[in-house]
Amino acid sequence: MDAAHMGADLERVLITEDEILEKLDELAAHITEHYEGKDLLLVGVLKGAVMVMADLMRALPTSVPVDWMAVSSYGSGTKSSGVVRILKDLDADITDRHVLIVEDIIDSGLTLSWIKSNLESRSPASVDICTLLRKPDAAKVDVDVQWVGFDIPNEFVVGYGLDYAEAYRGLRVVGTLAPHVYS
Template sequence: MDSAIERVLLSEEEIGKRVKELAEEIRNDFPNGDLILIGVLKGSVIFVADLMRAMNINVTMDFMAVSSYGTSSETSGVVRILKDLDFDIEGKDVIIAEDIIDTGTTLKYLYEYLKARNPRSLKICCLLDKPARRKVDIEGDYVGFRIPDAFVVGYGLDFAEKYRNLPYIGVLKEDVYKK
């Protein structure tokens, strides 16, 4: 375990099992496939790759880069789109794949932005849901884990671009992110 990690919240095995279960839920809801899975960069990359591999249906992948944090640990509340979609989603079944729903500000903005493009359906799949920090009304349609209000890293989640490569999700020591 990395010395900056206070404790492991979710093991690599727990994450892998739940990602496969989420893929099965999605597959059951969209048995014909033909989905567009939109990952939110950078945090969702590992989650999107594992989820997509576990689906076993026809899935197109695209990514968006959206920022409201910068290098801070607190959202600015101002959402900026840094990279938009490469595909037209009008009339398509779309799932936004997000690593974590925290305040929900960024995801709510992104959801409304994509909804305006008239997809046939628009769902949200998140690996982690942290409801204690929610500032806007938004929920995931497919939720991996509900977690307590702790600063988590690993499995794609970062602090100042570090710790994304950890195979588990851990709670970051407070003295690391409050420096």
């Protein structure tokens, strides 16, 4: 989906597709160096991280196994409910493996903090985090994030996997959603 097809629903573009892909190439280089010679598993958080995971995997120079978790803390609104539910758990055993959680966005940090704690309880060698987007002004808990693509303002954003009520995920950019859409 192209930003031009959004009409008045998209207030403004924050990050272009080219900027996203360039940043993911940078992150992939750092991740490759950090995990060289280690048993790495990428864990994507569904559904939002699908685009980030796909393009990050393509940017890595070697094949890395992946697994997925699906959790929910949003429902159909624009703010996290703070209650985390596992909708899909990992298929892989992560004991003694290096786990890299791949996220699309960190808002309050509550969901990600819960996911990290949950995964750490399973005896991995390490659990690190890579996110495309982070909203520092929205943070409610401090989450140690090793790799951040972009810090963005505390506005409701869509595109590149991020949705509002299951719409706009396919947008190739990250942009702010016009208030008339969700108010």
